[in-house]
Amino acid sequence: MLTACHECDLLQHLPRLSGRGSLKCRRCGALLYKHRENSLEITLALSLAAMILFVLANAFPFLSFQLQGQLRETTLITGILELYREGLPGLSLLVFLTTIAVPFLQIAGMLYILLPLKFGKKAPEMMRVFRGIRSLQPWSMMEVFMIGILVSLVKLMKMAKIIPGIAIFAFLMLIFVQAAAASALDPHIVWEKWEKKL
C-alpha cells in the first residue's frame, strides 16, 4: 500500500504486516502503522469499562479534608465550581473541559462508533464523530490531573488529614483503562470498515 509520511511527506510502500510489529518512516522515523490484535473487541470492552468508571468517579466523594474536627468533602467537580465562584470562569472552564467533558465525549464517542460496528452496522455520522474524537485527543488530561492531585496531597499532608474517597480510586483505574483503550485501537480498522459498504 502506498502512503505518505504525515511528518515528512515521504512517499513509501507499506508492506503488509503479518502478525505483530510496527512500521516507521524510513526517512524521519515517524510511526506509520502499528498492528494490534482484536483491536475492535478490546477497545469496545475497555470503553464500556471506562464509561462505568467515569460515572463512579463523578458520582462519589473524591477527597475529604479534615482539620481540627471540621470535615470538608469534595467531589471531582468541586474545584471547578470553586474556581468559577472565585471569579475565574476561564480557568474553571479549562479544567472542566480537560478533566470531565473531553474524557466523557471520547468514551461516549468510541461506544457510539464501536457498538454498532461490532454488530456489523454503521452509526450515522460515524466518520465525523471519529474525526472529532481524534482531534480531541490532546485535550484529555486525566493523567496530568492525577499528578496534580498527588502534588497537592503532599503539600497538604502536614497541614491536615486527607481521606481518599471511592471516586479517586475509580478515577485512577479510569486513567489506565482509557490509556489501554487508546493504545488498543487501530484507527485503520474503523476507516476500512467504513469504506467496505457493510
Add this chain to the structure above:
Amino acid sequence: MTSAFPTAKDAGLLSCHNCHLLCRLPGGNHPGTVRCPRCGACLHLRKPASLSRTCALLIAAFILYIPANVLPITTVVTLGNAQSDTIMSGVIYFVRSGMWPIALVIFVASVLVPLLKLLILTYLIISVRRGSQKRRKDRTKLYRITEAVGRWSMVDIYVVTVLVALVHVGSLASIRAESGAVFFGAVVVITMFAAMSFDPRLIWDE
C-alpha cells in the same frame, strides 16, 4: 520521481491529515474546500498558514509567560494571615521542606517545559523560514517531543484546583486561586495550539 526521497507533494498527491489516506491533488486552486473522500476532513497540502499562525500564537505565549510567572497563582489564608505564592515560590517551598522530587516535578512541568516549548518552536520557525537543510531528522524529533510534553504543564493548574476545592474550612484555612494561574493556563493552551498549527513537513520541503 527521480529523487531518492520522493514526497507526496512532488508526485501531485496529498495525504489527509486525519486519516492519512493518499489523495490526488485537486486540479483547481481551492485549498480547504476539498474534503477527504474517506473521513470528510478538509484536505490541505500543508497545514494552512502554518508558519504565520504558529508565529502569532508564539508571540502571544511569550507575552503571557511574563505575568504567568510574576503574578501569584494562589493565596493561602490561615487565621487572618494571607500569603501569596507564585509558581517559582511554590517550587522553592518544596525545596526548603526537603521534598526534592515534588519540587523537581513542578519545576520541570511549570517552568522548564513551557520555556523549552517556546524556544524550540521559535527555533523551528526560524530554521524553516531560512530554508535550512541541516539536521532535519533531529528537528522533526524536537517537534515530536514538543507536541508530546506540552500537556504536562497543566499540573500546576490542577494543583491549584485541588487546593482550592479542599482547603475551604471557614476562617481556619482557605486557599484562593489568583490571576497568575489564569495567565499560566493561557500559556499552556496557546503553546499547545502553536505546536498543533506547526507543520513538520515544512522542515523537509525543498
